[in-house]
Amino acid sequence: MEKDTLYVAFSTQKGGVGKTAFTVLAASYLHYVKGYDVAVVDCDFPQYSINAMRKRDAEQIGTDEYYKRLAYEQFKALNKRAYPILCSKPENAVQTADEFLESADTKPDVVFFDLPGTVGNAGVLKSIANMDYVFTPIIADRIVLESCLSFADAVNKNLVGKDGIRLKALCLFWNKVDGREKTDLYQIFEQAINELELPLMKTFIPDTKRYNKELSGDKRAVFRSTLFPADRRLVKGSNLEELINELLETIKL
Numbered sequence: 741m742e743k744d745t746l747y748v749a750f751s752t753q754k755g756g757v758g759k760t761a762f763t764v765l766a767a768s769y770l771h772y773v774k775g776y777d778v779a780v781v782d783c784d785f786p787q788y789s790i791n792a793m794r795k796r797d798a799e800q801i802g803t804d805e806y807y808k809r810l811a812y813e814q815f816k817a818l819n820k821r822a823y824p825i826l827c828s829k830p831e832n833a834v835q836t837a838d839e840f841l842e843s844a845d846t847k848p849d850v851v852f853f854d855l856p857g858t859v860g861n862a863g864v865l866k867s868i869a870n871m872d873y874v875f876t877p878i879i880a881d882r883i884v885l886e887s888c889l890s891f892a893d894a895v896n897k898n899l900v901g902k903d904g905i906r907l908k909a910l911c912l913f914w915n916k917v918d919g920r921e922k923t924d925l926y927q928i929f930e931q932a933i934n935e936l937e938l939p940l941m942k943t944f945i946p947d948t949k950r951y952n953k954e955l956s957g958d959k960r961a962v963f964r965s966t967l968f969p970a971d972r973r974l975v976k977g978s979n980l981e982e983l984i985n986e987l988l989e990t991i992k993l
C-alpha cells in the first residue's frame with residue numbers, strides 16, 4: 741500500500757538560522773539523489789525565496805551550456821521531473837499541500853514547508869501543529885538560542901503527541917558550528933536542552949561558505965539548487981549527508 745505523504749518543516753522562531761537553506765538542500769537531496777519524490781511549499785511571503793531560486797536555476801540552465809547538459813543527463817537518468825514548488829500564505833500552507841496531493845498523479849513521499857519565523861504569527865503555529873515532523877536549526881548564540889529553545893519547548897510541551905495534533909516530534913540540530921569540533925560552550929547549552937527534554941540530533945552542521953554556493957556562471961560545483969542536489973565534492977565535510985540520513989531515520993521514511 742502506498743504510504744501517506746509526510747509533512748516536514750525546518751522551522752524556528754528566529755530568522756537567518758538556515759530554514760530556507762535546509763529546506764532546499766534536503767528537498768533536492770531526497771528528490772535527486774535518494775530516489776524519493778518531493779514537493780516544496782514556499783511560504784516565504786512575499787519574496788517567495790525558494791520559488792525565486794527555482795527561477796534563477798532555470799535561467800542558468802537555459803543560458804549556460806554546461807548546466808544545460810548536466811540537467812539533461814540528470815533528468816534523463818532519473819526519468820522524472822524537478823520537484824514542484826508551491827507558493828502559499830503561511831496560514832494556508834497545509835491546505836495548499838492537501839489540495840496539491842488530491843490532484844497529483846504521483847503523491848510525493850515528503851512535502852517540505854518553508855515557514856516564516858513564528859513570532860506573533862498564529863497562522864504559522866497552526867501550520868506547525870499540522871506537520872508530521874519539525875526540524876529546528878539552532879546556533880550557539882545565547883540570545884538567539886534562548887528564543888529558539890523557548891519556541892521549541894512550547895511546541896514540544898503543548899503540541900507534540902496531543903489529541904488531534906499531527907505533529908509527532910520536534911528535533912533540534914546545531915547549525916553554523918564554528919570549527920571542526922564543538923567547543924565546551926556547546927556542552928553548557930546542551931545541558932539546558934537536556935533539561936527541557938528536547939530531542940537533539942547527533943549530526944551538527946559546520947559553518948562553511950559552501951552553504952551559500954548557488955548555480956553561477958563560473959561552472960563551479962553547486963551546493964544549493966532546486967534543480968540539482970548538492971555536489972558530491974562539496975557534500976564531503978558539510979555533514980549534509982549525515983543530517984539527511986538522520987532525518988530519514990527520524991521520520992521513518
Ligand SMILES: Nc1ncnc2c1ncn2[C@@H]1O[C@H](COP(=O)(O)OP(=O)(O)OP(=O)(O)O)[C@@H](O)[C@H]1O
Binds near residue numbers: 948951952
Ligand atoms: N552551515 C552554514 N554555514 C554557512 N552559512 C550558512 C549555513 N547555514 C545557513 N547559512 C547561511 O545563512 C543565511 C541564512 O540562512 P537561511 O536564509 O536559510 O535562513 P532562514 O532561517 O531561512 O532565514 P529567514 O528567516 O530570513 O527566512 C544564508 O545566507 C545561508 O546561506
Ligand SMILES: [Mg+2]
Binds near residue numbers: 759760761784789
Ligand atoms: Mg528563509
